[in-house]
């Protein structure tokens with residue numbers, strides 16, 4: 114297995130002293146789709162923010178396609194940010210330009226993409242999430258679900274090798290949730306998806322990690338992880354009533 118992402122011994126405390134990660138080891142192979150589950154405050158977002166060097170300075174290492182995340186290496190960090198596309202928990206952390214089109218163009222333009230290629234990337238990314246018709250509107254005039262889709266498009270336009278999504282299905286209506294699942298299933302990238310939506314994890318990710326209290330509490334095939342009632346209870350995870358975690362494994 115060629116590793117896409119290698120996290121080893123990652124420990125991190127915020128400047129106020131809150132220890133969020135206590136030594137996390139995770140390896141994700143190229144092309145894998147992995148769910149990152151865990152209760153509120155477990156450290157999921159903290160882990161995600163380490164994957165492209167937004168947070169750093171604790172212990173341990175993060176490697177992306179063999180390249181170590183090192184904030185002192187400006188050129189390396191640029192390459193890491195090209196490889197790792199993060200869709201943040203809050204789309205408003207991602208959208209800041211006057212129009213949707215400019216927001217989606219921003220990342221690739223920064224990497225030096227221009228002209229017809231830039232236009233192609235923007236149109237393809239927006240079409241993929243069904244948001245081409247809002248291309249010339251200001252992002253702040255869109256609904257939350259629409260902003261989430263545009264945020265996904267800003268990352269797709271970068272054509273990343275690893276797509277990291279922090280709670281992609283939250284606040285989407287049922288059709289939007291299903292449409293996003295179809296989009297994600299159609300992408301040929303390594304994926305790490307933080308979610309509280311366990312059926313979403315079951316549908317999209319063959320493998321699941323449980324992060325709890327800043328450590329990896331479980332790592333295995335999603336039907337097994339979600340089938341372990343004691344594990345779920347211990348980490349405040351709950352399946353919807355009547356949901357059979359083996360359903361997607363049998364398909």
Ligand SMILES: Nc1ncnc2c1ncn2[C@@H]1O[C@H](COP(=O)(O)OP(=O)(O)OP(=O)(O)O)[C@@H](O)[C@H]1O
Nearest residue numbers: 127129131132133152153154155156157158159160
């Ligand atoms: N900026 C910050 N300063 C201090 N502590 C923080 C900061 N951000 C997060 N924390 C703390 O770090 C721990 C991990 O938080 P994190 O946001 O990574 O959890 P999470 O698993 O993403 O939770 P959620 O499911 O609610 O999104 C928590 O104890 C949280 O209070």
Ligand SMILES: [Mg+2]
Nearest residue numbers: 157158159202
């Ligand atoms: Mg979070």
